[in-house]
Structures are given as structure tokens and as C-alpha cells.
Amino acid sequence: MATVETTLMTADQFYEWANRPENRDRNCELERGRVVEMSRPGRRHGLVCANTSAILWLYVRQRKKGYVCSNDTGVIVERDPDTVRGPDVMLFDDAESAELVDTRYGTTPPLLAVEVLSPNDTYGRVLIRVHEQFAFGTRLVWVLDPDARVVVVHYPNGKDRVVREHEELDGNDVLPDFRCKVAEFFALPGQ
Secondary structure (H helix, E strand, O other): OEEOOOOOOOHHHHHHHHOOOOOOOOOEEEEOOEEEEOOOOOHHHHHHHHHHHHHHHHHHHHHOOOEEEEOOOOEEEEOOOOEEEOOOEEEEOOOOOHHHOOOOOEOOOOOEEEEEOOOOOOHHHHHHHHHHHHHHOOOEEEEEEOOOOEEEEEOOOOOOEEEEOOOEEEOOOOOOOOEEEOHHHHOOOOO
16 A cells, blocks of 8 residues: 555545546545555455345345445545545445435445455454444444455454354344355355
């Protein structure tokens, strides 16, 4: 990760900067007012993110409540100086229709934030993001590890647990009635 700008930006300034034509193809976040460029993850990372989005989309569709965001959708997790993070996948239930969903960076925490480990991630950096999400008000964070084929479930109380590939993941009280095999996050259709 490389810091791009030296002057502190607000989340609104970062939104405008990130959406300039010359910056649209860059993968950046705002960290305590500074633009930080992120590396582009590989295809397997995208597969796991797409699988996760699909699994969660089916869940919210069945419940007829909530929505799923992916593609590093920005949320403002901290103010003064601002931090805008883009978890790989998030599940929200703060809008009754698509027209009510924020068009810019949201300030409402998701029920669930999902991070998929990339080859260049360090678990320490990911834990910082997990703690930022909990400070923001997110109720549950999953970290998916494509190499180990596990999901590490993080709770605000710090009592984390590892769910292995052959086990079933549930949504606890945050995602009522959610259940899926962990293997589904890492597999191709028909596997």
C-alpha cells in the first residue's frame, strides 16, 4: 500500500477525487484523511467475493429484507480525520427500497462485513479493519481465507471462532436463519 496524497481529505473530498476520470481505475481507500492505494487482488479473490455476494443475496431475497453491496463499496468508518473503507462484501438492512440506498459513501454500518484475504494481506492489517468495523457499529465480521478454506467469525466481544470448509456457518442472532457450508464460498458451481 502506498500513500498517494499528503494533505488530509474528508470523505466527501475523497469521493470526488476517487470519481475523477483519471482515478476511477485505481483501487484506493481513505485512511485517517490520507489516500492509500491498495493492490488489485487476483481472480480467485474475485470468485470468493462473487460467491459470498451470491450466497448473501439469496439469503436477503428469501427474507425479503436487506441488500448486499460488493466491489469495495465505501463506508465511512471514522471521522475527523475521515476513514473510508471498502470491505469486499457487506450486508445492510437500513433501506426499504433501492431508491433509499446511499448514492455516496454510507454512514450506516452494515450488519455484516466480509473481508476476503488476498495474497498480500497481513492478518494484522485485516484485524485493524475488523476493529474499525466494530467501532463503526458493524455487528458481525467474517474473514474468508481462500488458502486455508476457512471463515474466521469475529464478534464485537472478541470471542472469535474458526469455521472450517466441511462445517456449516450460521448467522448467529445477526442473520437469523442463515446457514451455508463454508465450502460454498470457495467452490465453482457444480463442485
